[in-house]
Amino acid sequence: MMLLPLLVLAHHVPSIAAWPWIANAPGIDLSAMYAHPENFPNQRRQTGLDPTCPFNPDHPGAAPFDPQYPYTGSIDGLPGTGIGGIQVPAPGDTAHAFTPPGPNDIRGPCPGMNTAANHNFLSHDGITNLAELVSAQQNLYNLHFDLATFIAVRAIALDGDVVTTKLSIGCDATERTSIDPTGTLGREPGLNAHNKFEGDTSLTRRDYFLNNGDAFTFQGDMFADMYRVANETSNGLFDRDTIAVYRSQRYDESLAENPNFYFGPKALLLYGAASFVYNVFPVFGPEGDADIDTISTFFGAVPNGSGGYDHVPERIPENWSNRRTAYGLLEIGSEIAYQYGRFPKLFGGNVGTNNFLALNTTFGLIENGTLPNEVTAKDLVCLLYQLAVDNVPGTVANEAELPLEVLTWVLTQINPIFENTGCPLKIT
Numbered sequence: 303m304m305l306l307p308l309l310v311l312a313h314h315v316p317s318i319a320a321w322p323w324i325a326n327a328p329g330i331d332l333s334a335m336y337a338h339p340e341n342f343p344n345q346r347r348q349t350g351l352d353p354t355c356p357f358n359p360d361h362p363g364a365a366p367f368d369p370q371y372p373y374t375g376s377i378d379g380l381p382g383t384g385i386g387g388i389q390v391p392a393p394g395d396t397a398h399a400f401t402p403p404g405p406n407d408i409r410g411p412c413p414g415m416n417t418a419a420n421h422n423f424l425s426h427d428g429i430t431n432l433a434e435l436v437s438a439q440q441n442l443y444n445l446h447f448d449l450a451t452f453i454a455v456r457a458i459a460l461d462g463d464v465v466t467t468k469l470s471i472g473c474d475a476t477e478r479t480s481i482d483p484t485g486t487l488g489r490e491p492g493l494n495a496h497n498k499f500e501g502d503t504s505l506t507r508r509d510y511f512l513n514n515g516d517a518f519t520f521q522g523d524m525f526a527d528m529y530r531v532a533n534e535t536s537n538g539l540f541d542r543d544t545i546a547v548y549r550s551q552r553y554d555e556s557l558a559e560n561p562n563f564y565f566g567p568k569a570l571l572l573y574g575a576a577s578f579v580y581n582v583f584p585v586f587g588p589e590g591d592a593d594i595d596t597i598s599t600f601f602g603a604v605p606n607g608s609g610g611y612d613h614v615p616e617r618i619p620e621n622w623s624n625r626r627t628a629y630g631l632l633e634i635g636s637e638i639a640y641q642y643g644r645f646p647k648l649f650g651g652n653v654g655t656n657n658f659l660a661l662n663t664t665f666g667l668i669e670n671g672t673l674p675n676e677v678t679a680k681d682l683v684c685l686l687y688q689l690a691v692d693n694v695p696g697t698v699a700n701e702a703e704l705p706l707e708v709l710t711w712v713l714t715q716i717n718p719i720f721e722n723t724g725c726p727l728k729i730t
């Protein structure tokens with residue numbers, strides 16, 4: 303029984319030795335693979351050199367923080383004060399003024415990161431690193447140090463390099479991110495990579511398999527769709543109810559239309575990313591309105607005159623101030639619980655058209671493909687930890703290998719920030 307998938311997948315998995323381990327990992331249903339070998343090629347991730355990825359010889363690094371404009375005071379990836387309510391960019395801070403990307407700068411699927419790079423909170427070429435990511439998220443958006451670290455570490459472990467801590471916020475730039483620029487140790491695909499951090503059911507990006515592998519380009523008709531839901535749900539506001547309804551709709555669309563739809567445990571992070579729209583983008587965070595002007599500025603959406611939207615570079619709205627209180631792991635856990643609780647969905651994936659297989663093994667709290675009804679924010683924080691340190695199914699029929707050196711690095715980085723959560727931690 304083990305032989306067939308091993309042979310079929312031999313070209314796509316980095317190490318066959320990984321499989322026995324995967325087979326015993328919670329949440330992985332190998333029967334789906336056995337049943338539909340014809341779909342294996344479609345479940346493959348895009349790996350390998352990307353000749354279309356732009357090259358910018360100029361890597362300026364994030365603009366250094368001027369002591370006159372310290373924001374939350376995070377430098378070099380260290381914790382800041384967590385005290386926000388600060389105008390960004392501060393009047394006079396020209397170093398963080400809007401600077402549109404040039405043709406050689408890398409941008410990707412995350413409006414938060416694209417905006418940060420367009421204001422030099424991250425290196426303008428789109429090649430960044432752990433320290434920049436952790437400081438930028440605190441100083442620009444007033445994310446809590448714990449959440450800022452968690453997201454950055456996840457992204458670098460999945461899509462970047464744990465030795466250099468470098469990451470491309472878009473396409474594969476292995477020659478600039480990797481400790482091994484030749485790429486022989488493996489490619490580092492950047493945030494564009496499918497089913498690592500990026501996944502199906504995004505707000506404004508199409509599913510990978512529905513758009514020739516482009517799951518990172520802004521789609522104006524999808525933005526209009528989200529706005530329509532805002533009009534119908536919350537008088538035009540992109541608040542938590544709008545986002546919950548719209549994410550539910552996006553799931554239903556992917557389920558119906560995408561024969562390779564995958565919604566694994568990691569999709570919980572997509573509810574988290576969606577919560578930034580109403581808890582981080584508005585002026586002063588949840589105190590301000592997540593209105594069309596604010597949200598479209600961060601997404602780079604401009605009306606095209608016939609009901610859709612074009613894309614311009616993402617930017618911070620004028621006179622914008624970040625949230626007063628830091629947005630941390632517990633806060634994001636509570637928003638994931640809220641959105642999921644409004645419209646519970648099955649975790650699993652399509653293996654061909656109209657052939658949905660729910661994950662029927664247990665991953666953390668996820669049992670029979672769903673979260674329990676009474677899930678708490680704290681439960682979700684612990685589940686986020688498990689997502690980062692356990693082998694999680696990456697696609698219905700794909701490897702979910704977490705090489706030991708990557709796991710060790712992740713544990714070293716995130717165990718300290720989960721110390722006070724009460725979650726059971728793995729030992730390094």
Ligand code: HEM
Pocket residue numbers: 411412413414415435439443445453454457493494499500501502503504505506507572575576578579582583
């Ligand atoms: C290290 C930090 C971060 C990384 C690596 C990161 C990466 C990503 C990635 C890969 C996606 C695509 C997920 C998908 O497929 O839907 C995404 C989506 C998103 N991110 Fe980030 N993100 C980070 C921080 C932030 C912050 C601080 C904000 C807001 C202030 C933000 C706002 C968003 C939003 C709104 C989306 C949804 C976009 C859509 O679905 O159209 N992100 N992020």
Ligand SMILES: *[C@@H]1O[C@H](CO)[C@@H](O)[C@H](O)[C@H]1NC(C)=O
Pocket residue numbers: 526527529530533538
């Ligand atoms: C939402 O409502 C506003 C105000 O009525 C209107 O201008 C806009 O066209 C509507 N957008 C969509 C997508 O329905």
Ligand SMILES: *[C@@H]1O[C@H](CO)[C@@H](O)[C@H](O)[C@H]1NC(C)=O
Pocket residue numbers: 522523606607608609610611
């Ligand atoms: C505007 O966007 C809509 C939806 O994506 C599209 O159907 C329409 O052709 C676009 N119009 C123009 C003038 O680009």
Ligand SMILES: *[C@@H]1O[C@H](CO)[C@@H](O)[C@H](O)[C@H]1NC(C)=O
Pocket residue numbers: 620621
């Ligand atoms: C920003 O604030 C300045 C000073 O208070 C004001 O003159 C300007 O009109 C504001 N701009 C916007 C877009 O609100």
Ligand SMILES: *[C@@H]1O[C@H](CO)[C@@H](O)[C@H](O)[C@H]1NC(C)=O
Pocket residue numbers: 331333334659662
């Ligand atoms: C899990 O799903 C597979 C494929 O649908 C099925 O063959 C298997 O019996 C299921 N296992 C359980 C415990 O329900």
Ligand SMILES: *[C@@H]1O[C@H](CO)[C@@H](O)[C@H](O)[C@H]1NC(C)=O
Pocket residue numbers: 669670
């Ligand atoms: C999951 O399904 C199994 C088999 O049908 C059942 O015994 C178990 O009680 C279910 N668990 C939950 C939490 O629903």
